[in-house]
Amino acid sequence: MDLRFTEEEIAFRDEARRFFREDVPEAIRRKVLEGRHLAKDEIVRSQRILNARGWAAPHWPREWGGQGWTPVQTYLFQDEMQQAGVPAPLPFNVSMVGPVIAEFGSEAQKRRFLPRAANLDDWWCQGFSEPGAGSDLASLRTKAVLDGEHWVIDGQKTWTTLAQHADWIFCLCRTDPSVKKQEGISFILVDMRTPGITVRPIQTIDGGREVNEVFFDNVRVPRENLVGEVNRGWDYAKFLLGNERTGIARVGTSKARLRRIRELAGLELRGGRPLIEDRRFREKLAAVEIELKALEMTQLRVVADERGRARGKPNPASSILKLKGSQLQQATTELLLDVVGPHAMPLAAQDEGAGRNEPGIGPEYAAVAAPTYFNWRKISIYGGSNEIQRNIVAKAILGF
Amino acid sequence: MDFDLSGDQRLLKESVDRLIADRYGFEARRGFMAEPEGWSRANWARFAEQGLLGLPFSEEAGGFGGGAVEIALVMEAFGRGLVVEPYLSTVLLAGRLLEEAGEAALVGRIAAGELLAAVAHVERHSGWNLGDVATRAAPDGDGWRLSGTKSVVLHGDSAEQLLVTARTADAQRDRDGIGVFLVAADAPGVARRGAATQDGQRAAEIHFAKTPARQVAFAGDALATLERVRDQVIAALCAEAVGVMAKMHAITVDYLKTRKQFGRAIGEFQVLQHRAVDMYVALEQARSMALYATLMAGEADARARAAAISAAKVQIGRSGRHIGQEAVQLHGGIAMTMEYKLGHYFKRMTMIEEMFGNADEHLERVATAESIL
Structure with missing residues (x-):
């Protein structure tokens, strides 16, 4: 040891x-x-x-x-x-579509897409969630029907992160509505310039334009853009989601944020003294640091254990990393709010949420505190919500 | 970076796990507690035979040279069994202090199972601060005489030798002027009152009235040595707590799978599954920090070591309270009874939370130290 x-x-x-x-x-x-x-x-x-x-x-x-x-x-x-x-x-390129193409794609797909995905010559986005298919992803309804040498796609995807930048989208589409819902889904690659695709931005509560709705209306996609076998898309999606492993805890991100919080707490005064010298604040900070240290150790245990594991077979404990890692990332955003206090209130100048072109007031670092807090609520929702993670642990580890 | 056990460590773990599984069932434990001293001399002899009593001591002192990892393996198993014998007090506290003082003969007797010893450091108003000492030591010829009262001396009622902290100089809360004194439990002026503790163990209140004592000498500062040994004991206690928590979690999950209400196992209800998962997360976080404490227990930099140990104790305290309360709640009424095992784990966990500094006290230590990250 x-x-x-x-x-x-x-x-x-x-x-x-x-x-x-x-x-x-x-x-x-x-x-x-x-x-x-x-x-x-x-x-x-x-x-x-x-x-x-x-x-x-x-x-x-x-x-x-x-x-x-x-x-x-x-x-x-x-x-x-x-x-x-x-x-x-870009996780859609290197952690999601890349590994799926490398594992299940044709040689032609690998040659065509992988080098460009690595170099971000193609920007990929993820066409999974739909208005009626969130945590219950397998109930998705966007359909693809084979018509000669083309798949014809109709339907709607949502929460599509950074689709406004994307050149390509990898979609889960219903290709057989007559079988069990997981068994009638295929994984199809779609060029975002194809006629019939409309991207509509969704403004999020932090004022940002990060996610979109993507509409498919009679979109014709070459037959060879199917990845792997028809109706096996659910397996590929599970492989994709299992690929994100230890990085998901984002311990390094939280460490960097806590360093930033310490730095800013040295600039903000309370009662004429830097906040960082305030005992109550230091204890709140220490409490988060302790949980983060514990998570780092948990992550190292998973890393040590991975040495003996097959690729694509994640340690069930990685669900803990997502659960706790998301909670701690969110806790750091709360600390940042505490640091800046009332200066969290004004909208930043560049914030699109204002709907007007006004200069911001107060320090710039304070203006990001509230939007970050609002935005990071997503972390416990996306990629399998924390409730879904609990279902996974309940089943896979506790044997319920 | 690796968390694998060595071959010897695996053997030790197997043998201690087997010992607990074979000999430390719930009913058997009741029997040990009913013995005159509140624990089993036969078990103590067995521990000596298996080398557990000499485990942490150097080979020169008659021990086996085990480190924090070996001790953690033993303590985690002891946590699962809710062991009531005076291992922590005699071996990990008194034994290690005696070893630090170069008292090889006494250490050898502890390792052989021939000597019980306890450390008397808590006073009525000291909290867990080792430097808050009102008991006085006055010079008397070649030796000393102690006067004062010590409280909650772990297994102080059965100990034959007592290591007592006392002041030779300075004010009650000064870091200087503290010594450690060896007193025979039957020395003149010693009055002891033993009591059962909430977790089925034993403790004593001990009065000293001009009791003759011999000062033990450390290479460095006595208080710094006490604090180092205390930090090692906390690391061991964290490992014990992990055994206790793991058991509470396992018992609860089993119960959820078997207890039927509304025509089905209550574990089929998602709300209960999710609570069991949150207990599991708290357990794994605690396990990680106990491991961290174990691997930092020997750290030479006293400040880094203290911050790491305190961080672990905070996590153990928080996880322990969460898991204990949820384990009782998810069981319902049965967990409120003395006849069911769960409550006994809950009680031990609760006492561990209050031993050697609770979560609040250790959080303050972490908050005032350099960042642990």
Whole structure:
């Protein structure tokens, strides 16, 4: 038993740390650490820098640029990336559609899509949720019907993150309505420029334009854009969701945020003294740090245990990482609100929610506190809500 | 970074787990508690035979050179069994302090199961602050005489030797002027009153009236040594707590699967499943922090060690309370009875929460220290 990393692991960590801090522009990292939104070109630029180093999709199969890292290396890489404020390579590309194509796609699909996905030449979005299919995803109704050499898609997707930037969307479509709902779903790749696709933005409570509705009206997609076998889409979707493992706890992100909170609590005064010297505040901060330390240890236990596990077979404990990790990320946003106090109130100048073109008032760092708090409520909802995670633990671990 | 047990550690774990599974059933434990001292001499002899009593001591002192990991393995098993023998008080507290003081002969006797010892440090108004000492030591020839009263001395009623904290100088809450003194339990001027504790163990109140004592000497500062040993004991206690919590969780999940109401097992209700899951999350977080405490117990940097140990104790306290209360609630009335096992785990957990500093006290320590992240 040993908490220490090996010399090789430490060398790897230091190399990743140096790379993130020296090669990824500080302006981009600063925006992430300060909780501001990135523009599309900043996300693309950052991912291309990683890809040039071979680090945009290190977990992919070796022949498609994967690095063959150990679970510990993957952990260190993600932790350093999150702590440095480097935006994660677009998850729809590298954690979702990429691994599915690499595992189940045709050779032609792999050659056509994987290198472009890694380099963010194609921006992918995820066509899973529908107005009537959220936690009960398998009840989705968007249908695809084969007509000669084309699939014809009709229906609606929703909560489609950053669809406004997307070149491609990977969709779960109903291809057989006559069988059990999980057995009539297919996984289809759709070019966003295809006629019949309409993207409508949804404004979220933080004032942001992050998610969209995507409408499909008689959209004709070449037959070869089906991934794997027809009606096996549910299996691929489960594979995709199981792929996100230890990074999901986002311990590094929470660490960086707590560092930022400490820094800002040194600037904000209460009773003429920096808030960071206030005993009650320090205890609240310490309570979150303790839970985060515990989660980091839980994550390391999962990482250590992964060494002996088959790919695509996640440790059931990773559900704990999502559950607790989301709660802690949200707790950090509450602390940030506490730090800025009344200065959380004014809308930021650039905030689209204002609906008017006014300069903001107060420090800029205070203006992001409330939107971040509002926005991050999503973390316990998306990717399988925390209630769904509890169902998974109840079944898979506790045997209910 | 690895959390695998070595071959020897696995063997130790297997043998202790087997010992508890074979000999420490719920009914058997009742029998041990009914013995004159409130615990079983036969078990104590068995522990000695299996090498558990010498586990943490160096080989020169007659021990087996076990570290925090070995101790944690034993304590987690003891938590599952709700062991009532004076292992923590005699071996982990008194034994380790004696070892720090170079008292190899006494340590050897503890390892052999021939000596019971206890550490008397809590006073009526000290809380868990080891540096808050009103008991006085006055020089008397080559030795000392102690006067004062110690409270909640763990297994202080059966101990043959007592290690007592007392002041040779300075004011009640000064960090300086504290010594540790060895007193025979039958020395003149010692008056003891033993009492059962809420968790089925034993403790004593002990008065000293000009009691002759011998000061034990440490290489460094006595209080710093006491605090280091205390931190190691907290790490061990965290491991015990994990055993207690894991058992409460397992018993509760079993119960939910078998108890029928409204024509079905109550575990089919999602609201109860989700509460069992939240208990599980709290258990795994506690397990992680107990492991952290174990791996940090030997840390040379006293401040980093103390912050880590305190962080673990906060997590154990919070998780323990959550799991204990939920375990009782999800059982319903049966958990309120002495005849059912769950309540006994709940009671032990509750006492662990109050031992060596509760969650609030340790949270304050973490809050005033450098960040643990």
